[in-house]
Amino acid sequence: MSWDEDGTPHPLALRRTGRSEQEPDRLPEVRELEVLGWEPAPEDTLWVFLPYVWPPASRTWIPDRSTHWAVRTGLDGHGHITDVEAAPLADPDLHDLDWEAEEVLTGLGLPPRPQGRLWLLRPLGSFPTVGAVLAHVTAVARERGVEARPTADFLALTRAELDSMADGPDC
Numbered sequence: 170m171s172w173d174e175d176g177t178p179h180p181l182a183l184r185r186t187g188r189s190e191q192e193p194d195r196l197p198e199v200r201e202l203e204v205l206g207w208e209p210a211p212e213d214t215l216w217v218f219l220p221y222v223w224p225p226a227s228r229t230w231i232p233d234r235s236t237h238w239a240v241r242t243g244l245d246g247h248g249h250i251t252d253v254e255a256a257p258l259a260d261p262d263l264h265d266l267d268w269e270a271e272e273v274l275t276g277l278g279l280p281p282r283p284q285g286r287l288w289l290l291r292p293l294g295s296f297p298t299v300g301a302v303l304a305h306v307t308a309v310a311r312e313r314g315v316e317a318r319p320t321a322d323f324l325a326l327t328r329a330e331l332d333s334m335a336d337g338p339d340c
Contacts, residue, residue, distance in 0.1 A: 170222050170328065172283050173230070179207075179289070182231035193235040193287050202231070202289050208299045210288035215319055216303065217270040218279055220288040222328040224335035227291040235287070273319045294334035306330045 182198045193199065194209055203209075207229065210220050220228055243252035271281055296302045306327050307317045315322050 171225075172221055172280065173225065173228075174283055176230075178231045178286075179229040193233065196231075196235055196287075198231050199287065199289070202229070206291055207289035208291070210290050211299070211303070214269055214273055215317065217273050217282075217319065218277055218324055219327075220282075220290070221274075221279055222324070222331055223290050224293065224331060227293055227335065228288060230286040230288050233285050233287045277319060277321060277324050279324075293331060296334070302331075302334065 179198075179202060181201050199209060210216070210223075210228075220230070239256050241252075241254045241256070242250055243254075245251050267282075274281060290299050292298050293302050296305060309330055310317050310323060310326050313326065315326050317323060
């Protein structure tokens with residue numbers, strides 16, 4: 170298991186460089202990879218470790234050239250919107266977005282995620298989507314009395330389930 174620190178991004182990502190004003194899920198390379206069966210890794214803190222334990226043959230990454238936006242909304246005394254302003258988040262604010270994820274990873278004993286990557290995953294086994302894989306993992310956890318929270322027990326169960334799906338006949 171690893172973050173593929175020395176790996177290269179998906180070849181489709183190499184055609185594009187520079188910052189984009191698009192949000193991560195709107196990047197053209199993400200859209201192209203979705204057509205090929207890849208799905209963005211979930212952003213939920215519960216699954217922050219997922220690219221680390223997902224079978225390497227079914228995961229990839231692209232450089233994150235997206236822009237994260239802060240939207241400020243002005244309201245009048247009656248709660249009506251009077252102004253809306255969107256501005257790119259500054260680098261210190263971007264770091265703040267990742268603090269919770271990094272805290273969870275540290276608590277699980279995992280190394281920090283490499284910066285500047287967007288992870289994409291392919292469904293495993295006979296499951297049609299990554300969401301269906303995660304629903305299966307969550308159901309198995311419930312059956313075994315493991316709480317679906319970012320804990321060592323849930324990480325171990327997830328890793329074992331993913332490994333068994335990657336070794337199955339449908340992969």
